Amino acid sequence: MKRMLVTGGAGFIGSEFVRQAVGSYDVAVIDCLTYAGDVERLSTVKSDIRFYQADITDPEKTRHIINTERPDILVHWAAESHVDRSILNASPFIDTNIKGTQVLLDCARAVGLSLFVNISTDEVYGDLDEKGQFTETTCLNPSSPYSVSKAAQDMLGRAYHRTHKLPVITLRPSNNYGYWQYPEKLLPVIIFKAYNNERIPIYGKGENVREWLHVSDCARAVLEVIEKGKTGEVYNIGSGNEERNIDVVKTVLKIMNKPESLIEFVPDRPGHDFRYSLNCSKIKEEINWSPTVDFQKGLYETTSWYLSNLQWVEGKLAALRQYWDKVYRP
Ligand SMILES: NC(=O)c1ccc[n+]([C@@H]2O[C@H](COP(=O)([O-])OP(=O)(O)OC[C@H]3O[C@@H](n4cnc5c(N)ncnc54)[C@H](O)[C@@H]3O)[C@@H](O)[C@H]2O)c1
16 A cells, blocks of 8 residues: 555545545655644544544654655645635644645655645636636736735645656645634624524625635545546646635525525625636546536535534634624624
8 A cells, every 4th residue: 555645634625535535545644733623534444544633834743754654645735724824824824735745745845745735726817707717827927815825835745746857746725615614704604603593694795706616626626536536737727616605605595494684794804705616637637537516516515514523613602703793893
């Protein structure tokens, strides 16, 4: 079995990736457990993996773990991942997403692994109006401190491939949704607030469009790229499910049998990207990957999952309420 080291494996998508990779790979995880990390997400696989609580911005510790693990493959999910938080304070984004990536790339060079999978995002392209799509050759034009830090991560990985011949693949997934997402992101916020009959804050008029990709489809795409992808290449990972935020909210309210009067429009996020849309011909043709989760079914199952796991959200509530007070101004 190949040895795989996964950064950010206690996060939302990283943990789904670990759950899917166990059995096919010998998996170890590095995660420093920020507010967004939670080992509970790994409870079903904890006896199958090795877990290191460590910060990827710490070169000594990271080098020690990589030298101990000697992975064949490193999959880099660890990041500060929330745009709104990057608007409040960009520092942790610069530290983890840029410096942390550089530390990992240098360690990877030193140990000589066979593949470094660098997880970027569709947000590095900037935004679109109603028409058009991003291909892998579209110029990067990020707009938030988060997406700028991810663009730097993306470009650093490609620079190490070109300059140092490090075997890097760059992946740019669209907006993920599903179980275990930290409840600062739109979907769990809607579900939790609707459940408690609280006002649901929606930026602007809710017209911003995202391409909604189920977390299980995203993790499977990454595993398939690891098997069939070419080093030095970039692959978009999208679902084709483009939805306006307001339509997502209304669908969830319908599923939960709650009134639309709970929706409260709040001042827009500064610099809010209007629309993202990925052209995914490359991953479909070269890797033979396609998404399988129907969006309506995925929304229904996700809503049911949060309603059955309210305790998990409630455990994070004190910190969340303080955060919500800062970002959503009525
Ligand atoms: N969520 C999305 O819709 C989406 C879309 C495209 C790309 N991505 C990218 O996918 C990756 C995972 O996203 P997510 O939504 O699962 O994020 P997340 O915030 O849920 O998880 C991030 C994980 O990284 C860990 N982490 C953060 N800083 C660290 C550090 N310095 N050292 C070690 N661990 C650290 C956290 O503890 C957490 O477990 C990120 O790189 C993100 O940019 C996410």
